């Protein structure tokens with residue numbers, strides 16, 4: 001099973017890069033997570049890799065870029081990115097996403113917002129069609145530390161079940177993001193695709209919220225690696 005999932009991740013990542021990385025592209029966004037490891041590997045094999053600048057979505061992503069011999073850039077230098085590749089925790093029928101299982105959602109959304117297109121890479125477990133159906137840990141929400149109790153109350157009023165993400169067993173106390181903030185995982189049950197944008201806007205409006213792990217209208221394509229070795233390609 002674990003081997004099958006790993007093969008599916010690699011399959012989706014390699015196909016996404018092979019189909020979408022064009023010789024005209026210069027600035028590439030590289031996301032976070034275990035699937036994107038294969039994206040960085042494949043981009044690192046490109047014949048024109050020395051022409052490329054790669055913009056990371058966090059510490060892990062930056063290490064992937066360096067380890068694959070690629071040139072690092074930043075959104076500060078490159079606020080316009082040709083294409084970004086990133087993983088997802090769950091994908092709905094509109095290519096709405098839950099992201100942030102690895103606590104990288106803010107910089108991931110920043111890079112996605114700077115990119116002309118966002119291509120999602122994922123194994124078959126993520127493609128459920130409805131956010132909150134398969135990913136039962138809740139929507140990751142990055143909050144300023146001083147605001148976590150206030151935002152937790154606000155989220156409960158919106159109908160969610162908020163839990164501050166713990167750093168245990170590696171760290172006592174909450175997870176601290178690459179931006180020095182906390183993560184609240186908030187379970188809203190299943191979120192119908194047509195209601196994701198509205199819920200995202202309500203959470204985003206709360207004072208203390210930096211960003212949400214609901215990605216709406218950002219992804220244009222998804223490559224799903226299937227257990228049988230095929231790939232499902234989705235576009236919106």
Ligand SMILES: O=C[C@H](O)[C@H](O)[C@H](O)COP(=O)(O)O
Nearest residue numbers: 033034035087100101102104
């Ligand atoms: O914060 C983490 C990111 O949103 C990841 O892209 C997401 O959790 C998917 O990661 P993986 O490819 O390991 O399932």
